[in-house]
Amino acid sequence: MLTALTSTAMAVTVVPEGNRFEKQPHVPGASTRRTQAGGSSFEAKYRKAYRLFEKDKELVSKVRSVARSYGIDPIHIVGAIVGEHTYNVDAYDRLQTYYVKAAAYLTNTINFSYAGESAETFLQRPQFSKCDPKEDSYDLWTCREQVWNSAFKGKSVDGKKFPNDRFSATFFQPLYAGQTFGLGQMNPLTALQMSDMVSAISGYPKLDYREPQKVYETIMDPDRTLPYVAAVLRKSIDAYKAIAGFDISKNPGITSTLYNVGNPEARARALAHENQERKERGEAPRLPEENYYGWLVNDRIAELEKLL
Numbered sequence: 442m443l444t445a446l447t448s449t450a451m452a453v454t455v456v457p458e459g460n461r462f463e464k465q466p467h468v469p470g471a472s473t474r475r476t477q478a479g480g481s482s483f484e485a486k487y488r489k490a491y492r493l494f495e496k497d498k499e500l501v502s503k504v505r506s507v508a509r510s511y512g513i514d515p516i517h518i519v520g521a522i523v524g525e526h527t528y529n530v531d532a533y534d535r536l537q538t539y540y541v542k543a544a545a546y547l548t549n550t551i552n553f554s555y556a557g558e559s560a561e562t563f564l565q566r567p568q569f570s571k572c573d574p575k576e577d578s579y580d581l582w583t584c585r586e587q588v589w590n591s592a593f594k595g596k597s598v599d600g601k602k603f604p605n606d607r608f609s610a611t612f613f614q615p616l617y618a619g620q621t622f623g624l625g626q627m628n629p630l631t632a633l634q635m636s637d638m639v640s641a642i643s644g645y646p647k648l649d650y651r652e653p654q655k656v657y658e659t660i661m662d663p664d665r666t667l668p669y670v671a672a673v674l675r676k677s678i679d680a681y682k683a684i685a686g687f688d689i690s691k692n693p694g695i696t697s698t699l700y701n702v703g704n705p706e707a708r709a710r711a712l713a714h715e716n717q718e719r720k721e722r723g724e725a726p727r728l729p730e731e732n733y734y735g736w737l738v739n740d741r742i743a744e745l746e747k748l749l
Contacts, residue, residue: 453686456687459739466732469481475529483737511675513675514693517690524735525734526626529626554612555604560612560650561651568592568593583706585608618716633650643646676705677696678690697735698730712727718725
């Protein structure tokens with residue numbers, strides 16, 4: 442196992458390259474069943490995603506350009522996308538297919554709602570009032586997601602039963618609940634969270650949840666979604682440095698893991714709390730760890746870097 446390198450001047454620990462686990466962590470059953478149902482394998486899906494980058498130099502060029510804008514190594518973007526297409530849905534053979542699919546999706550009438558209640562009406566409930574002062578889109582939507590988890594998820598409120606499911610799946614994925622979309626395999630709620638950062642850095646108009654068609658257009662269009670992928674990765678890197686004292690910018694397996702599981706600030710706080718307790722017991726801090734998805738990225742890192 443590699444050991445961490447510590448920058449005493451900044452009191453930030455640089456997480457080294459490579460995996461913390463010798464063997465790949467358990468892959469969720471849903472991912473295995475989905476892959477088997479499609480008559481494929483994880484290796485075949487990985488190869489298909491790899492070939493998408495290998496054959497399309499324009500896509501690689503776009504990844505490099507976006508990565509520069511967000512101040513991250515492009516390998517983080519490649520790792521996140523390849524991981525998603527290995528364990529979520531198959532990659533398409535050509536980038537052009539993503540544009541075609543984007544146009545096809547937008548022939549649907551899209552509404553963000555649940556059981557006849559629009560997201561706009563739902564968010565006017567008094568439980569969400571504490572989120573109103575939040576100005577940044579990430580803080581605002583993270584607060585709203587926390588309110589959902591604590592006050593509505595799996596509960597009956599004002600005579601209405603709400604599902605024991607994620608906020609994004611309940612209100613923001615009307616076409617295929619629980620699924621993610623496009624080249625970046627992003628869900629609409631994540632895009633809404635990152636809207637302000639993408640607007641500030643890439644100059645795109647801010648997303649509005651009351652315009653779901655435009656939200657879907659953004660996450661389905663390869664050119665528009667790449668900045669959102671980069672923004673998610675940038676947020677994870679910043680959160681772990683500021684909150685947990687770890688620089689994860691040298692470990693694409695960790696950033697890919699966070700891209701997969703989400704909520705980087707909450708996870709950074711949990712790790713910081715755990716390590717404070719470990720310190721009080723005289724134990725060494727625990728480094729951020731990869732999941733099955735990030736493990737694959739680190740395991741194949743030499744091959745993935747050849748794409749760049």
